Every structure is written in C-alpha cells, then in structure tokens.
Amino acid sequence: MKAITEYAHNLKEAVGLSEVTAPAGEQVLSSQGRIAALIVAGVLAAFAPVAQAFEPFWLNLLTRMLVFALLALSLDFVFGYAGLLSFGHAAMFGAGGYTAALVVREMTTNALIVLPISMLVGILVAAFIGWFSVRAKGIYFAMLTLAFAQMFYVIIFTDLPAAALGVETITGGDDGLFGIPLYDIFGIDFGSRLLYFYLTLVFVLLSFAILVRVANSPFGRTMQGIRENEERMQFIGYNVQRYKLLAFAISGGFAGLAGGLYVPFQSVAQPGLLHWTISGELVVMLLLGGMGTLWGPMLGGALVIYLEERLAGFATWEIILGSVFVVVVIFAPRGLAGTLISIRNDPRNAITNAKGALRNYIEKVKG
C-alpha cells in the first residue's frame, strides 16, 4: 500500500505543476464557493462603515488589500491556469496606474471612462510583451517577461516619452506624478475613503466573477490542457501560442485595472509601481495563497499587504515575511488554499499529515 501511495506521489511530482495548481477538469469555484465569496464581500461591505467610524486606517488597509488581491488574481489566471510564470506583471500594473493618472489629470475623472482605458492599456502592454515572450517556455518565459517589464520601468523612470516627443515631462521621471484626484461617476463623487472602498470592492468582485467564468469556460479548460501537456494540445490542433497570448493579454487587462484603482487612491504614480520587486512580491502572494484556485491568491495578496502594514513598524518585517514564505514553500507547497482544502476534506488527518511532512523533511535533509 505504501508503495502505491509513494508511486502516486512520485508520479505527481514528475508531472510537476499539477501538484501546485488545481487538478484539470475540476470546477474552479463550486456553488458553495460562490456563496462564500459573496458572504466575504458582504461582510467587507458591512464592516467598512464600522472601520470608517473607529479606525480609518483600517479602511485604507482594506482598500489596498483589495487592489493587491485583484493583482494576484490576475497573475493566477495566467500562471495557475495557463502555466505561464510571468515575472513582469508590475509592467501592466504600472502602465494601468500611469494611464489613470494622466487621464484623470488631463481629461476626465469619471471612473467608468478611466478604468476601462487603464484596462485597455494593460491589455496592450501585455499583448506587446506576450507577443515576444509566449514562444519561450518555463524559466525563459519568466526571464523575458522580467526583461520587458524592466524596460518599461526604465522608460518611465527616465521619462523617455517626453524626451522622444520633445516636451518637458510626461511620466515625471523618478519623481512620478503627484496630486492625482479621486474618481467620480456621473456626478457621484468617490472622494471619501468609504465610497472609494466600495468602488474598489465592486470592481474587484466583478473581476473575480468574470475570471471565474472564463476559467470555467471551454477557453479555461483549453488553457489547463496547455498547462498540463502543451505538445498534446498542439497535436490535437490548438494554436497554443495564440491561446497563451490571449490569456496573457486578459490577465494584463486586470493588472491594468488594479493599477487604475491604486494610483488615484494613493494620489501618486511612481516608477516603483513597475519595478521587478513588485512582480516578485506578486509571485510570493500567489504561492502563499495557493495557485490555481483564483480565491487563494486573493487571500495571499490581502495577507501579504496586511503583514507588510502591520510589521512595517518593525525593521524585521522582511525577515518575518521571508521566513513565513520559506516555511510555506517547504511544508505547504499548495499554499493557504491547499491547506484549507485538505483540512476541510479530512480534518482528522490534518495533524498526522503535518507530522508526516516534518518527518519527510528531516529525511530529505539527511539525504
């Protein structure tokens, strides 16, 4: 019996990604999950005025957590489902953010106009990067997306567009753009922190619903197929490259949307938004939350932002965040989501499993 489970384990490891991500063919979010998502959103909505009354700091934190949950969600869509490890998602985030900043300052503050434009720019940037990158596989894809994202970072940082067009400033160089006003929608002003939180919540919830839908669709299944066995999909007749590009572009659109929500809220757009460390942190969020569930990475994103905020006072926060992360990678490779799922499926065995994982670790260290 032990031999069989060991064999199954080895097989899973040989397949690789399927250990990390949701098994292909499973419903992305059961009806139970949908209800849970709505309950979480409802609780957040109800909690917001309380937070506003007692501790406005919480409202800021919650809004930022939502934005990064959306960003992590966008990355999970392309990594957890299509198996494309993007190490350059900050490019689309930053591009969406800068777009929002420029449009809001120069043209209109109507969120229903600005946010779709941010999304569109995110899609365009992703399409550009993806066009050159999707042919490469695995590590090479990650490195190409990283290189392109850093190119965008340098372009924004040195305000190359202004130099090219011969005007004084466009991106504001390393200072960035300051004093970005908040949104309104046809006369309704989202200037208050509470209303802005609701605006963000609605957009994040909508994005989640759309991405769950897409992941459950035939398109989502095809992507999972590509993740599991690209060659086979190619032989069947799928244009794998085009599917990957499409997935990357969709993901980039939602990253752009996250940028569009983030920049007016922070009232500044700085080159740091595009820096590769943001992309790296995003991958941290994804793994911590658990890839391929869509809700797991959102949880991971919110948690990392929360930890950052709470531990920022201590100089040691990086040490704590780093160690939490290392422990999760070694002992809970499927992240929080995976751990929660296995506890739900088999609560009694949870402790035995933990012991087994520890024993396994010690054995492997001994070699």
Add this chain to the structure above:
Amino acid sequence: MLESLLRATLLGLQLGVTLALIAAGLTLIFGMMDVINFAHGALYMLGAYIGLVIADLLGSFWLALLLAPLVVGVIGAGIEIFSLRPLYGRNPLYHILLTFGLAIMAQGIIVEIWGARSRRIPAPELLSGSVSVGPVTYPVYWLFVLAFSTILIGTIWIAIERSDLGILMRASAHDTEMVDALGVDVKKVFTAVFVFGAALAAIAGVLLGASRSVHPGMGFGVIIEAFVIVVIGGLGSFKGAIYAALLIGLVIAYGALIAPALTDLFIFTLMAAVLIIKPSGLFGATEAA
C-alpha cells in the same frame, strides 16, 4: 575621444570579470541542480558585509578577501542542506520561490544588523594610487580587480574543462542518475557546487565593496544583472556566462559614455533581442524547455 573609449573598455572589462564571478556561480548552480538562485545576490551582499566586518576587525583587506568567502560558503552549505535539498525533484519553480523568500529574509537581516547606511571596504595601501595605461590614468585597485578576477575565472575554466572534479561536475549536471549509480554521492557534489558558487559571489562582493560601495540594495541590484548575463549566455553554460558577462560589462561601460540613464534599457533590450533570436541563449546547449 580615444582616451575615454580606452578608459571605458578597461572599466567594462573590469566590471565584466567581476560580474563573471557572480554569474559563474549562478550558472553552475543552475546547470547542476536546475535551481534559479534568487538568493545569489544576497550571498554577494553578505560577502561584502562580512568582508567589511573582517576588514574593520582585523584591519586587513587581504584577510577579508580570504575569510569572507569561507564564511559565506558555510552559510551557503546551510542554505543548500536545509532548504534546497528537501525540494529536489519537485518542480524547479519551487526553487525560484524559495530562494526569493531567502533573498527577502537576507535583506531584512542585513538591514537589521548593519542598518541602511552605505559604506566602503578600505582598499589596501599597496593598491592605492593610479597608473598610466597608454594615454589614460587608471586606479591601481581596478587593475588589481581586473587581473585577480581574470586569473580566478581562467583557473576555474581550466579546472572545469580539464580536472577530474570538473568532469565529475559536468557529468553530474548532464546525467545525475548515472553518476549516482556509479557510486558518487551526488548530494555532496550538489552541496559543494552551491558552496563554491556562494564563495565566488562573496569574493565579488569584497572586490566591488572596495571600489563601489556596500549598501543594502546591492543584492537585488546585482541579481538582475547576473540573471541577464546567465540567460544571454545560455542557462547552465559556464562559457556562455563568461562571454555574456564581458559583453554586459562593456555595454554598461560604453552605455555610461553615451547615455548613462539608459544603460539598463540597453541591457534589457540586448537580452530580449538575444532570447527572441535564440531562445536558449548564445551558448545554450538544449532547446528552451
């Protein structure tokens, strides 16, 4: 004009061979164990800081250059045994994520111990002053770095190509199971390679810590340059890493001459161009997989 060009060339070569020290470890570790080591920049930074402490305590740059790599090597052994080893056989992705976590941790630890202030390792008296190379005057210390790194890299190259140990290393990278079956403890080879790579990074840290500066951002700064080099050269290729390091060193130096703000753009454009034309890098043995 000719003068500044010659100066930039010397500078570029000096930077190139130092970067080669870092990239060599990175590429050997990848070639052997399929690990993309995001913590490599942290090991380089740790080398610089430990070198700083030794230089302060013992008052000798030479002892720092000798001892810091040993200390970092021991730390590297700890990292390999306790965090990388349990993950071998899993998807290589986990190593990226793990080492990224380690890099964040190391960053925090360094800021916690040494603070955010920028410092410099005092260069030895012996290497102060400058010499004339043709029409340009050039600091003696930089020439020393150029010569020292070149000799070191050359020695390693010959060792990998010729020595039994080098053959064993290449064989282990090529077919781990076969080498294992022949009775060699591949686990020990892995640990040794990781320690070796860490020590090389630490040497680079001490060398550059005396000519540039030692600060908490240096690890994350250099890791991206090192990745670019390793990817351009072809992941896992030692020869490729050396050539690419020299190339990038020169691009940085000439870039600083033309448009200092845009050197990063040149580097990343070069990398993207190479990958688009040749997806497995200049000396990549296999098709990208």
